[in-house]
Amino acid sequence: MKGVELGVSIAGVRLPNPVLPASGTYEIDEPHDGFFSAGELGALVNKTIFREPRAGNPPPRIWETPSGMLNAIGIPSKGLAWFLSEELPRLRRLGPPVIASIAGNDLAEFAEVAGAVGESELADLLELDLSCPNLRDGIPWATNPDRLREVLAAVRQATRLPLIAKLSPNVRSVADMAAVAEASGAAAVSLVNTYQGMAIDLGTRRPALGNLTGGLSGPAIRPLAVYAVYSSYSRIRIPIIGMGGIAVWQDAVEFLLAGATAVAVGTQNFVNPLAMREVIQGIRGYLERTGMGSVRELTGLAHGNNSTP
Amino acid sequence: MPSRPPSALHRDARLLASREETPGYLELEMECPDIAGAAQPGQFLMLRAWPGSDPYLPRPFDILTADPARGRLELFLKVEGRGTELLRALAPGATLRLTGPLGRPILLEEPGLSSVALLVRGAGAAAVVHLAEQAAGRGLAVYAILSASTAARIVCRRHLEGPCRELLVATDDGSEGYAGPAGDLLDRLLDRQRAAGRPEDHPQVDRVYTCGSRRFARHVQDLDRRGLARGFVFLEGLMACGLGDCHGCAVPRADGQGYHLVCRDGPHFPAAEVKLP
Numbered sequence: 001m002k003g004v005e006l007g008v009s010i011a012g013v014r015l016p017n018p019v020l021p022a023s024g025t026y027e028i029d030e031p032h033d034g035f036f037s038a039g040e041l042g043a044l045v046n047k048t049i050f051r052e053p054r055a056g057n058p059p060p061r062i063w064e065t066p067s068g069m070l071n072a073i074g075i076p077s078k079g080l081a082w083f084l085s086e087e088l089p090r091l092r093r094l095g096p097p098v099i100a101s102i103a104g105n106d107l108a109e110f111a112e113v114a115g116a117v118g119e120s121e122l123a124d125l126l127e128l129d130l131s132c133p134n135l136r137d138g139i140p141w142a143t144n145p146d147r148l149r150e151v152l153a154a155v156r157q158a159t160r161l162p163l164i165a166k167l168s169p170n171v172r173s174v175a176d177m178a179a180v181a182e183a184s185g186a187a188a189v190s191l192v193n194t195y196q197g198m199a200i201d202l203g204t205r206r207p208a209l210g211n212l213t214g215g216l217s218g219p220a221i222r223p224l225a226v227y228a229v230y231s232s233y234s235r236i237r238i239p240i241i242g243m244g245g246i247a248v249w250q251d252a253v254e255f256l257l258a259g260a261t262a263v264a265v266g267t268q269n270f271v272n273p274l275a276m277r278e279v280i281q282g283i284r285g286y287l288e289r290t291g292m293g294s295v296r297e298l299t300g301l302a303h304g305n306n307s308t309p
Numbered sequence: 310m311p312s313r314p315p316s317a318l319h320r321d322a323r324l325l326a327s328r329e330e331t332p333g334y335l336e337l338e339m340e341c342p343d344i345a346g347a348a349q350p351g352q353f354l355m356l357r358a359w360p361g362s363d364p365y366l367p368r369p370f371d372i373l374t375a376d377p378a379r380g381r382l383e384l385f386l387k388v389e390g391r392g393t394e395l396l397r398a399l400a401p402g403a404t405l406r407l408t409g410p411l412g413r414p415i416l417l418e419e420p421g422l423s424s425v426a427l428l429v430r431g432a433g434a435a436a437v438v439h440l441a442e443q444a445a446g447r448g449l450a451v452y453a454i455l456s457a458s459t460a461a462r463i464v465c466r467r468h469l470e471g472p473c474r475e476l477l478v479a480t481d482d483g484s485e486g487y488a489g490p491a492g493d494l495l496d497r498l499l500d501r502q503r504a505a506g507r508p509e510d511h512p513q514v515d516r517v518y519t520c521g522s523r524r525f526a527r528h529v530q531d532l533d534r535r536g537l538a539r540g541f542v543f544l545e546g547l548m549a550c551g552l553g554d555c556h557g558c559a560v561p562r563a564d565g566q567g568y569h570l571v572c573r574d575g576p577h578f579p580a581a582e583v584k585l586p
Contacts, residue, residue, distance in 0.1 A: 035319055272406075
């Protein structure tokens with residue numbers, strides 16, 4: 001059988017396939033984690049790093065919901081110095097392109113972290129977490145157009161690395177924010193982060209999560225996330241990394257058809273540690289069965305001639 | 310960093326038998342040679358055995374027993390939610406998806422280690438059966454104290470009778486054994502051993518493991534603090550993956566420096582290292 005092309009390009013960086021882990025959902029071990037090799041992935045994405053080490057939120061941190069999960073982990077991490085000296089060099093050696101996921105509590109921190117990662121020359125792309133709903137330090141950057149412009153401008157000045165803006169779905173229009181991100185210098189967008197939500201524990205009669213509110217992920221949000229990708233596709237020219245409830249390859253193809261160039265598997269990695277490998281194989285099989293030469297042909301097909309939702 | 314246990318495997322298991330000897334408590338016997346061969350005392354696994362995405366997350370369960378020669382695993386669990394209700398409905402022959410073994414093994418190779426005491430309540434007994442078997446197999450003296458609200462809820466006795474030199478029971482309602490706090494029985498056991506002159510010379514080598522009760526965990530933490538025994542507590546936490554990836558199952562460190570993860574750093578901890586809820 002003639003081989004199919006799984007490679008895609010994000011901001012001039014070639015990914016060997018379009019499947020990557022959503023930040024914070026897959027600890028990338030080397031060289032082989034017992035499940036599959038990190039070298040099989042389209043790109044490597046770390047758990048978001050801030051300048052300082054962070055302990056994370058008080059438990060309970062997760063709560064199961066119908067076909068999904070609320071989380072308020074709080075992005076525990078060992079901080080920038082560790083990331084630069086240990087984690088980035090380790091990821092670099094594994095083969096696939098490295099997408100460094102970073103965040104900052106203020107503009108100066110964001111710029112400092114971005115600059116340091118850029119200077120290390122160990123990352124291919126920079127993903128800006130502008131949308132975590134679980135930070136007490138303030139409202140997410142990507143829920144206000146002015147703040148989104150501001151942070152992208154600050155980071156833009158700090159590094160020449162291509163920027164991926166990971167946007168929040170907790171806005172009136174994700175497409176509007178994607179257009180702002182593009183106009184402010186983002187080379188790609190990740191759509192979407194978790195939806196803000198809440199659960200009450202009937203036992204304690206209190207909010208179930210230690211952080212009170214959390215981010216909803218899993219198959220429960222997939223139709224919402226597909227809509228965010230579909231509606232943004234016709235508004236921007238930069239590539240979209242689609243995510244939100246991808247569990248099996250069919251879900252990934254749905255995001256590609258809606259307009260994504262690549263996809264990220266998140267919470268499903270917890271449910272099935274082989275999920276990303278199975279999604280890659282499933283996309284390959286789908287292309288073979290339908291006689292398509294390249295995964296790139298799928299992107300945006302759902303729009304046909306009528307791209308306005 | 311690599312944090313994932315090097316032993317973790319993702320495998321299908323075949324259900325061989327499902328027993329509910331005590332109403333509300335399920336014992337599942339399954340065939341899964343790779344995980345049965347790798348499982349060590351103190352470890353657990355994640356299990357999912359239903360189609361679709363609801364319930365979404367796999368469930369963590371203690372490994373009750375592992376028989377590498379026959380390639381078999383047993384799990385013991387309390388039916389208390391949708392996931393466990395679905396497991397109860399499974400018939401022999403069903404396929405279960407397992408990830409494991411997970412968590413840190415309990416190492417028994419320590420020089421001078423001569424005895425282990427187990428203080429467990431309800432289904433918490435399941436966490437220490439494999440440990441009791443392995444410890445007894447190495448010639449250690451194993452003492453178990455089983456506690457429950459009432460005699461009908463004393464579980465895993467059949468599994469513990471064999472390996473344990475002594476097995477004591479305490480019930481809240483006095484329907485069997487000691488009618489009072491099971492911690493009293495542990496205190497007496499430790500006193501008796503001390504009086505026998507043995508562990509007082511080497512109190513550092515005797516260990517107490519507890520599971521299934523916050524009160525017991527505090528009691529063991531207190532014994533540990535007073536130097537009367539080295540205490541270890543099994544903890545639970547809401548977890549999505551069991552692998553250290555989701556960071557869901559955080560428990561506060563005793564030193565105030567952030568959190569341990571139950572799945573990766575536990576599920577059993579030296580009593581002095583955790584801040585109990």
